[in-house]
Amino acid sequence: MFSRFLLALSLEPLSLKSVEARRIWQALLALAGGIMALTLACVTPFPAMAVLASRTLSARAAAFTLAGAVAANQFVGFFVLGFPRTVESVAWAPVFLVATLAAYQLASRVRSWPLALCGAFVAYEAVLAAYTLLTEHSLAAFAPTIVLKLAWANAEGLGVLAASYLAILVVDRATAGSAAGTEA
Numbered sequence: 001m002f003s004r005f006l007l008a009l010s011l012e013p014l015s016l017k018s019v020e021a022r023r024i025w026q027a028l029l030a031l032a033g034g035i036m037a038l039t040l041a042c043v044t045p046f047p048a049m050a051v052l053a054s055r056t057l058s059a060r061a062a063a064f065t066l067a068g069a070v071a072a073n074q075f076v077g078f079f080v081l082g083f084p085r086t087v088e089s090v091a092w093a094p095v096f097l098v099a100t101l102a103a104y105q106l107a108s109r110v111r112s113w114p115l116a117l118c119g120a121f122v123a124y125e126a127v128l129a130a131y132t133l134l135t136e137h138s139l140a141a142f143a144p145t146i147v148l149k150l151a152w153a154n155a156e157g158l159g160v161l162a163a164s165y166l167a168i169l170v171v172d173r174a175t176a177g178s179a180a181g182t183e184a
Contacts, residue, residue, distance in 0.1 A: 015056070021172035025056060026065045028164055033069030034076040036157060043150060044073045045157025046096065047120035050103035052161050054116065062104055070097045088135070099127035121154055 016022045029049060036044045049069055053062035074093045077083040103120035110116040129142055 016169060016172050017176045018172055021168055022057075022061075025165060025168050026061060026068075028168070029053065029057075029065050029161065030068030031072055032157075032161060032164075034072030037073045037076045037081065040153050040157070043153040044069070045154040045161075046070070046073075046100040047103040047107075047124040048117060048154040048158035048161060050100055050120045050124070051107040051113070051116045051158060052165065054104055054108035054120075055113075056165060059108070062108075063101065066100050066104060067097060070100055091135075092131075095128065095131045099124045102127050117154065117158055121151055125150070 016025060029052065032049065033044055033046075046066070046069065050062075050066060053066055057065060070093065073096070074083075078085060083089050103124040106123040107116040107120040110119050125142070125147065129139055132141060133139060
């Protein structure tokens with residue numbers, strides 16, 4: 001069933017039937033930016049979010065939703081987790097957004113889910129690495145063990161978010177079917 005779900009997502013960018021279900025999905029995806037910052041120890045799987053957005057949302061909706069996810073992440077970081085309120089720390093917010101949108105752009109051009117996630121992850125990390133190199137002149141934060149942990153968090157995030165989308169899809173289809181039955 002899950003493989004049929006993935007196939008459906010790759011063929012139908014807006015497979016949720018009701019506007020309400022699409023809005024719930026967008027809100028969940030945006031809020032996941034903050035929620036996952038708490039649950040995954042500050043590792044928010046933005047590349048995974050970008051892959052799902054590329055499969056489930058229009059380009060415009062994806063951009064707004066992913067921007068919301070980055071904003072939610074930064075809100076939780078600064079006001080819940082106590083990120084330092086410095087210029088250097090605040091400057092990362094637009095970098096995360098650019099990296100996430102780069103991941104989205106790459107994911108939206110790759111049909112295979114595993115390749116889309118790998119490509120989105122590489123695009124995202126490349127933007128972060130470039131900024132890190134420009135500002136810190138070091139790539140120590142990109143050691144293989146760290147990058148592998150981040151890749152695993154993205155795989156987990158994709159699974160959790162895809163399951164959430166599937167739940168919304170099932171409810172959406174069930175309510176669409178029952179609404180059609182009551183109208184007949």
